[in-house]
Amino acid sequence: MGDLLVSLYAQEFSSPEPRTEGTDLTIRPVLAPERHVVLAWIERHFSQNWASEVAIAIGRQPSSCLIALSNGELVGFACYDAVARGFFGPTGVAEAHRGQGIGSKLLHQTLLVMKHMGYAYAIIGDPGPAGFYVDVVGAIEIPFPGKGIYTGMLRTSEPAASS
Numbered sequence: 093m094g095d096l097l098v099s100l101y102a103q104e105f106s107s108p109e110p111r112t113e114g115t116d117l118t119i120r121p122v123l124a125p126e127r128h129v130v131l132a133w134i135e136r137h138f139s140q141n142w143a144s145e146v147a148i149a150i151g152r153q154p155s156s157c158l159i160a161l162s163n164g165e166l167v168g169f170a171c172y173d174a175v176a177r178g179f180f181g182p183t184g185v186a187e188a189h190r191g192q193g194i195g196s197k198l199l200h201q202t203l204l205v206m207k208h209m210g211y212a213y214a215i216i217g218d219p220g221p222a223g224f225y226v227d228v229v230g231a232i233e234i235p236f237p238g239k240g241i242y243t244g245m246l247r248t249s250e251p252a253a254s255s
């Protein structure tokens with residue numbers, strides 16, 4: 093699947109309510125002093141690569157990383173302008189909290205912020221769950237398969253075996 097494109101002006105972005113009763117769900121930008129807490133959480137739940145991307149987003153002013161707090165506990169995040177300007181992502185919800193509408197809420201709120209920043213479209217680079225973006229915000233595939241922004245990216249290599 094190639095990159096996805098989402099129109100920011102062809103739809104209204106709402107803030108759907110969480111599906112779990114009694115949940116106080118807050119979505120807000122990461123504060124600078126929370127950076128280490130959020131990055132450690134992302135490394136624990138997702139990957140070092142994502143933590144590197146999120147570090148860029150948190151370092152922007154205003155911070156371009158939103159977090160979701162469920163009753164005060166960090167349960168998800170979503171970024172924009174991390175790997176490239178106009179890109180949405182990475183995003184993730186802790187496994188135990190998936191399927192409760194939190195990912196959709198983060199996506200809607202982040203795209204709304206991008207719209208207010210002046211973007212007309214958002215790009216989702218190398219999407220994992222394309223169906224999520226198609227269903228929740230009507231994303232369409234950019235017909236340019238093959239080379240994406242992550243092509244040729246350096247990755248952590250295994251330490252060389254000592255002889």
Ligand SMILES: CC(C)(COP(=O)(O)OP(=O)(O)OC[C@H]1O[C@@H](n2cnc3c(N)ncnc32)[C@H](O)[C@@H]1OP(=O)(O)O)[C@@H](O)C(=O)NCCC(=O)NCCS
Pocket residue numbers: 181182183184185186189190191192193194195196197218219220221222223224227228
């Ligand atoms: C993708 C992700 C953020 C969705 O978060 P979530 O809180 O579970 O999503 P929601 O509960 O808001 O789901 C919204 C809808 O999208 C659908 N959906 C969720 N994850 C999906 C997936 N992986 N593939 C296809 N559809 C998906 C849900 O079924 C739901 O549909 P419904 O409204 O008919 O029930 C979460 O599954 C996740 O963290 N995945 C691992 C990290 C990842 O892949 N991030 C995206 C990188 S591009």
